[in-house]
Amino acid sequence: MSNPVTKVGDVYIFDKPGITLLQLSPLVAEIKIEVQGGRGGTGGKGAGNDYGKTGENASVLSSRLTLKEVGHDFKISVGKLGVNGVAGVENGGTGGDGGEASTIFIGDILIISSQGGKGGQGGRPRLGGVGGAGKPGKGQNIISPFLTNTYTTTGANILNGLVKITVLKMNLGKGFIYHNGEYKKWNQTINESNKISLIPILTSNTSSAGNAIMFKENDKNYPAWKAFDGRKTLADAGISYGRLAYCLGASGQPFIGFKFNEKKKINSYKITSACVWQNGAVIDTGHTNNFVFEASNDGINWIILDTQNNAGFTLPYTSKEFIFNNFESYFQYRVRSLTTAISINELEMYQLEIDYYWSTVFTILPDINHFKEQGMDPLSPLFDRIKIECDPIPMIKLSSEYKVCINE
Numbered sequence: 001m002s003n004p005v006t007k008v009g010d011v012y013i014f015d016k017p018g019i020t021l022l023q024l025s026p027l028v029a030e031i032k033i034e035v036q037g038g039r040g041g042t043g044g045k046g047a048g049n050d051y052g053k054t055g056e057n058a059s060v061l062s063s064r065l066t067l068k069e070v071g072h073d074f075k076i077s078v079g080k081l082g083v084n085g086v087a088g089v090e091n092g093g094t095g096g097d098g099g100e101a102s103t104i105f106i107g108d109i110l111i112i113s114s115q116g117g118k119g120g121q122g123g124r125p126r127l128g129g130v131g132g133a134g135k136p137g138k139g140q141n142i143i144s145p146f147l148t149n150t151y152t153t154t155g156a157n158i159l160n161g162l163v164k165i166t167v168l169k170m171n172l173g174k175g176f177i178y179h180n181g182e183y184k185k186w187n188q189t190i191n192e193s194n195k196i197s198l199i200p201i202l203t204s205n206t207s208s209a210g211n212a213i214m215f216k217e218n219d220k221n222y223p224a225w226k227a228f229d230g231r232k233t234l235a236d237a238g239i240s241y242g243r244l245a246y247c248l249g250a251s252g253q254p255f256i257g258f259k260f261n262e263k264k265k266i267n268s269y270k271i272t273s274a275c276v277w278q279n280g281a282v283i284d285t286g287h288t289n290n291f292v293f294e295a296s297n298d299g300i301n302w303i304i305l306d307t308q309n310n311a312g313f314t315l316p317y318t319s320k321e322f323i324f325n326n327f328e329s330y331f332q333y334r335v336r337s338l339t340t341a342i343s344i345n346e347l348e349m350y351q352l353e354i355d356y357y358w359s360t361v362f363t364i365l366p367d368i369n370h371f372k373e374q375g376m377d378p379l380s381p382l383f384d385r386i387k388i389e390c391d392p393i394p395m396i397k398l399s400s401e402y403k404v405c406i407n408e
Helices: 224-228 368-375
Strands: 013-015 020-026 028-036 060-066 071-077 102-105 107-114 147-153 162-170 174-179 182-197 210-214 245-248 256-262 270-274 292-296 304-309 319-323 330-337 341-345 346-362 402-407
Touching: 020 162, 028 102, 028 107, 060 107, 060 162, 060 346, 071 162, 071 292, 102 162, 102 174, 147 304, 147 330, 174 346, 182 319, 224 256, 224 346, 245 256, 256 346, 270 330, 346 368
Parallel strands: none
Antiparallel strands: 013 162, 020 071, 028 060, 028 162, 060 147, 071 102, 102 107, 174 182, 174 402, 182 346, 210 256, 245 341, 256 330, 270 319, 270 346, 292 304, 292 330
């Protein structure tokens, strides 16, 4: 099917087994892809009246894809639920069949594949023993080198597979507004003088604003709330284990974050690096320079807002702030390590105010390089669709004096 996508945020969901053709608009520049294979079939009932195990859910693979290099014609295949095992007459039930993989092709290129879930074990036979083993999920997890920011999460409890495509960026050309003999552009700048901290100083994992969250607490001396206790210098370190949140996990699992009671729009966060114990001289070996900042509304489905590869932390008690575009509000935010550990002295999250204004860039016709280097992106996908007060620009002879100049 052809879909003339016109704005950032459009979402396409495919949850019916089979193959679907999707043609995205050539103006789409970047998308997020989420793929889950079909669940494994349930094991057959054993002769001993023992029910078979439910099949396993497939994992969800999430990635970003820039479409410039690969095109806009998709072939999407949603995997089916695995066939259930056969009930045993005297013996145990047979294991469930593995679920089918869900895949996305662009032309002949396999972009991503989520292996189907493993089938459930069959029920036990009448005289004891075990039922048949569930069969492995069909296909395999495959991630094309064209994809970026890939991560795996636990699959939702669904029967058939699922493919979800979200439009992240549009390529609509750069341009100026021509008015009264001048070429103007719409600007946005971050007003740091009105920086609003959204997380209060914590003395436990709970607060009136929300709760600190962590992948898991490996040591009671390193709880999640210590990343939000406001102590981030050697001077206030004290002699205890304090001001250090730390946890371990498999690669890409450890995280520290905050779950708000109300949705918040965060576009800046600051990390202060941790030390070994409290000597203040050596950066904690659990600290990582490779991490992502993510947001979620349900704690299950996460979207990456910022990625840092080698963030540059080399000493303890060093603070670095990271600013990014985010025009949506979410309940939960977290920093997730791309390694097996995360160690943070202090984590702060902010909502930065953005000032908007018009400026005159040229009084003569800009050339193509001016468009590319100084032209503004289209307004519609960049900003919130909310009413704001703008300084009026008088319009004279609208049909001839007010023009939108676009360089494709």
